[in-house]
Amino acid sequence: METAIAFIIIFGAIVFFHELGHFLFAKKAGIMVREFAIGMGPKIFAMTKGETLYTIRLLPIGGYVRMAGEDLDSIELQPGFRLGIRLNDANEIEQIVLNQNKQFPDMLFLEVEKSDLMKEMYIEGYNEEERLVRYKVARNAVINENGKETFIAPYDRQFGSKTVGQRSLAIFAGPLFNFILSFFIFVALGLLQGIPTYEPVITTVVPESPAEQAGMQDGDLVTMINGVTITSWKELSEEVKVSPNEAMDFTVERNGESLDLNMTPNEVVAGKEKVGQIGVTYSSPMEKNPVKAVVYGAEQTYNTTLLIFTALGNLVNGQFSIDDLSGPVGIYKVTEDVAESGVYNLIYWAALLSINLGIMNLLPLPALDGGRLLFFLFEAIRGKPVDKQKEGMIHFVGIMLLMVLMVVVTWNDIQRFFF
Structure with a gap:
């Protein structure tokens, strides 16, 4: 039980800081963040604050920041569609109700003729008197569908509307925050445990x-x-x-x-x-010195990063095989062994895992942050983005291959530790 708690806390903290990097730089670029999730699978905790849903999910094996425009989350109101609307004091639509089974005070009804919820921000349609009317949609309007409310995402709040640089920073910030986290962990160890002389x-x-x-x-x-x-x-x-x-x-x-x-x-x-x-x-011998602790943090982060890149190089040239890789089961087992050797070693292990996660995400592979950054590089060179359908297909294939790799390394871990 103690090992499970340690694993969840360590991995949760590492994932949290990774996603926090994406979140902060996305918000800085003006991108709407629809969800900040720690874990995968079914929700076990959810809280909405502002325009973002914060969730903790059942499986502690990752997380994500879902930005507006990254997936097909925009709603198109087709001509002839009947909906309910509520207006604010400026006579702008502040709420669009797609399920009219539930009545709201001051609700008006429209049969849509045409609309644009991203750029021009309006809905035009026929009201109850069959007169053609046009309403401007407020930038903070919400869509209510079957009781679930979602903020609309004006085009300038969507991921795809931002410059290549802004999008690249929002994606790169995740791995970057893993390195920053490791640096601060090493500094903390230097202050608490001391620095080797x-x-x-x-x-x-x-x-x-x-x-x-x-x-x-x-x-x-x-x-x-x-x-x-x-x-x-x-x-x-x-x-x-x-x-x-x-x-x-x-x-x-x-x-x-x-x-x-x-x-x-x-x-x-x-x-x-x-x-x-x-x-x-x-x-x-160990000494406690704040200045040297900062230097120690930087040195350890650099040296560990270099060591992991060397291991990746050995994997490419065949000195290191796929059988030597570990997945969640292997990480859990090592965490168990490290936990028995003391809290400082466990904290040190967390720093190593954080750097490892940062580097793995920067690999130029589809579905990883590095793969997405590679597409942004192509866009910057070509002057136009790669076709979305082609990019989506490449990422889908990448996800499938990563899942196969995860199954293989997990099976290797099970054989290694339990048979």
């Missing part, structure tokens, strides 16, 4: 090792090796690694005193190499 401080000396025989002790700070100044554990490790069976002079600082120690690293086989080893373990 990577100082060459010996944590533990292995019994009967060259280090113990030379007199090295836990807590010794290595300052020099063979006359070369050592400032980090990486430098210490590299010097020892390339010197198997070679006598080495160490200078260490212990209780404020400087001591000289001599030892010869053992030769061990690591892969196809023979390397030196003196028999010590290392755990970096």
Whole structure:
């Protein structure tokens, strides 16, 4: 149960920030957002605020921001269609009732002759006296159909009316917010847990090792090796690694005193190499520094991003196979293991997942944010958008392929963890 709660909270937070990026930049561009959803499938919570429906859905495997004009959500009033209307104080239509079974105060009835609910914003038709009348439609008018109210979307509030740059930013903002979230998580870890200093401080000396025989002790700070100044554990490790069976002079600082120690690293086989080893373990000292925490957040975000791109490159060149990929089941299982190792590791895992989600969504594949950005690039180069039907078909095929991939990786996860 604890693992399930941790998984839902982590994945929900990551999806929330992803969709928040889409939402904020869409609103900034003046695009009407019809729904902000966390999760997929049936609604378990819904709240309308302003022109947006906020929902939490049953399956914690994604989310979406539904913008006006992205799907076929516009309603065309065909000639001869009979509807009810209500007017505001400016004599503009503020409510259009398509289901007339329910009566509203001050409702008027029209038989539609012609209308435009996107650009010119009017309805023209015959009233109860069979006179042809024309009413302007308010920009904030709602359509009531079977009790469900939907705001109309004037063309300038629709996704397709915006410039390529505005649409691109609204789509790119989702992955961008995943990187921003990871950055702040890493900064928070730096402030709460501390930042590794990577100082060459010996944590533990292995019994009967060259280090113990030379007199090295836990807590010794290595300052020099063979006359070369050592400032980090990486430098210490590299010097020892390339010197198997070679006598080495160490200078260490212990209780404020400087001591000289001599030892010869053992030769061990690591892969196809023979390397030196003196028999010590290392755990970096931690420090809490707000400025360094910010730097640490940026470095960790960059390094993790680079690592994931490297893994994707290995997948392309065949060094990494599809059998090694994990889906929701694999992520759940890893979350369970990480949760057992402590809250800080769980928070770190959340940052990794957020970056991973951001990168995956930027891949230039149909149905993903990266695929949509690719279409915007084509539009910018050609000077006109790709045919909507063709683009829709490509995205549909992409969704089907992604679903097949999800089934494959989920089956791999089930076999890996349960059989």
